[in-house]
Amino acid sequence: MKYLVVGPSWVGDMVMAQALFMSLKQQDLQAEIDVLAPGWSLPIIARMPEVNTGIAAPWKSGELALKAQWRLARTLKGYDKAIVLPRSFKSSLIPFFAGIPERVGFSGEGRSILLTDARRRHPTRAGSTITDKTVWRYMGLGASKAGYETYRFDVPQPSLTINKTNLNDVMGKLGLDPERPAIAICPGAEFGPAKQWPLENHRALAEKLVQQGFQVWVMGGPKDVEPGEQIANGQEGVFNLCGKTRLEDTVDLFSHCRKVVSHDSGLMHVAAASGADVVAIYGSTSPDFTPPLTDKATIVRHPVECSPCFERTCRFGHYNCLTGISVQRVLEACQ
Structure with a gap:
């Protein structure tokens, strides 16, 4: 299966997202994973052996950049599934414009119409008790619907490649x-x-x-x-x-x-x-x-x-x- 993952916009979140990429590879050794993310994150993505290609997102903070998103989407071919990690409306547009048949992400911001599988996010806390983790949210979007309902994950530890030279x-x-x-x-x-x-x-x-x-x-x-x-x-x-x-x-x-x-x-x-x-x-x-x-x-x-x-x-x-x-x-x- 060929995946397009729309990555998060924060450094730490991008690193935690590697746990999702590792999990997808564990499920399917032949999986091809491309990651669409802010340009600054591409050097970090390049240190993740699970990722085939990092693709620079055409938007900046606060910009919708519809034309640029449409142009990029027209170049993205052959994907079976998109996993959209951010919750913003704009982050769901490229998978929709590209016609990727399966598009999974969290509901919210009126974007459910752009997704084929819009999932309700679990609450962060119940009273004073933390009941969720950011990495669980990412791994949950890579799970089946049944797996998401169970919401129990063995989280692999992210590991970036070191360049000694x-x-x-x-x-x-x-x-x-x-x-x-x-x-x-x-x-x-x-x-x-x-x-x-x-x-x-x-x-x-x-x-x-x-x-x-x-x-x-x-x-x-x-x-x-x-x-x-x-x-x-x-x-x-x-x-x-x-x-x-x-x-x-x-x-x-x-x-x-x-x-x-x-x-x-x-x-x-x-x-x-x-x-x-x-x-x-x-x-x-x-x-x-x-x-x-x-x-x-x-x-x-x-x-x-x-x-x-x-x-x-x-x-x-x-x-x-x-x-x-x-x-x-x-x-x-x-x-």
């Missing part, structure tokens, strides 16, 4: 010592400040790790350059790599690290899929909903009465779920 090249260009053990710190979280441990704590953690003999790599995108500088500035052995690496470089660098300290963010999932040991700091979100999909993870939380709230900012302004996590506690998790 690229790793050595990147370390050389950045002036990183390949012999000194490294720990990465990822201070960003695109979701918002309710996921972010205080920068002064990251800085204090980096200082203590250097004292223990580690080099510390502060990693993130262009938006994290300034926070990275606040952590690294004036600290020998702490390198601010934010904005200096491509996403695929990050995969390879993580594979070299003794530990990766991250919030519940896209880079946490990338680190897990690179094979790194992950120290995952949770604030407003929950590891029951978006856990790092690896056996090599240590979860650090400070539960308070109002968490998990899944809010981008703290409605009370105290951020106690994050400020209550001590530097010493995270340091111990790095041992």
Whole structure:
């Protein structure tokens, strides 16, 4: 069977979607899987051996891009089934325009008419108990209707291919010592400040790790350059790599690290899929909903009465779920 999967728009979600691709391959070794997704994600998709081809989506955030979607859809031939992971109306258009005979996705946004199998999404929580996971949602769309009703999945752990040659090249260009053990710190979280441990704590953690003999790599995108500088500035052995690496470089660098300290963010999932040991700091979100999909993870939380709230900012302004996590506690998790 030949699949077109419409992928998600967040880094972490794209990594978790690999569990679906692995499951489809387990069900059918001959399955061909192409993934339609934002252009930035193609380097990550290229590290997923289950995927045949990554196709750049013709839309940007907030754009419908009907003409561009129609033109691309006309070039997509021979697919038996489309699996649409996002819930947006526009994400269902290309499989519909392409005439793919089976089109599975979640109902909502008035798009059920574009799908041949519109499924009702399970609730995230029942009271204070988390009852669903993002990865279950993705795997559920790849299951049969009967399998979706059962809603029980053996989740394979995402595993991105490591390019050792690229790793050595990147370390050389950045002036990183390949012999000194490294720990990465990822201070960003695109979701918002309710996921972010205080920068002064990251800085204090980096200082203590250097004292223990580690080099510390502060990693993130262009938006994290300034926070990275606040952590690294004036600290020998702490390198601010934010904005200096491509996403695929990050995969390879993580594979070299003794530990990766991250919030519940896209880079946490990338680190897990690179094979790194992950120290995952949770604030407003929950590891029951978006856990790092690896056996090599240590979860650090400070539960308070109002968490998990899944809010981008703290409605009370105290951020106690994050400020209550001590530097010493995270340091111990790095041992």
